[in-house]
Amino acid sequence: MTDAVGPGDLVLCVNAAPNHVTGEPVPLVAGETYRVIEVMGFACPCGRSDALLDVGVAFAWCETRFRLLPKPKFEARPRRVSAPKEKETIR
Known part of the structure; x- marks a missing residue:
């Protein structure tokens, strides 16, 4: 996962088990x-991953605790262009 994950990416926590090195509960x-x-x-x-992820909670966590979420796809939607309506003058 290291090659695929980068700063700014969203990851899903899939393992909130106690710290597998110290045994302390994780936040x-x-x-x-x-x-x-x-x-x-x-x-x-632990030897299970070759990188640690900093997600802003406590310090850094083993990347095996997370799964990379897909990036949102941009959908181009046609935009309406509003033009002024022409008014007819009646005499």
Whole structure:
């Protein structure tokens, strides 16, 4: 996932289990979306990922806790152009 994820991307937390290194509870919420602030190229101490994600909560988290959400697709919609109506003058 490291290559696909970058700063500004939205990720979904899929694993809010206790910290797998220290065993402490984590402040992340399963099912919540977070915006990635930074991708750090350090290997996680657990050995399951090659990068840590900073999502603005506490410090950095193993990328295995998250799934990348697809970027919203831009839909071009035709816009209405309003033109003034012509008025007929009646004499």
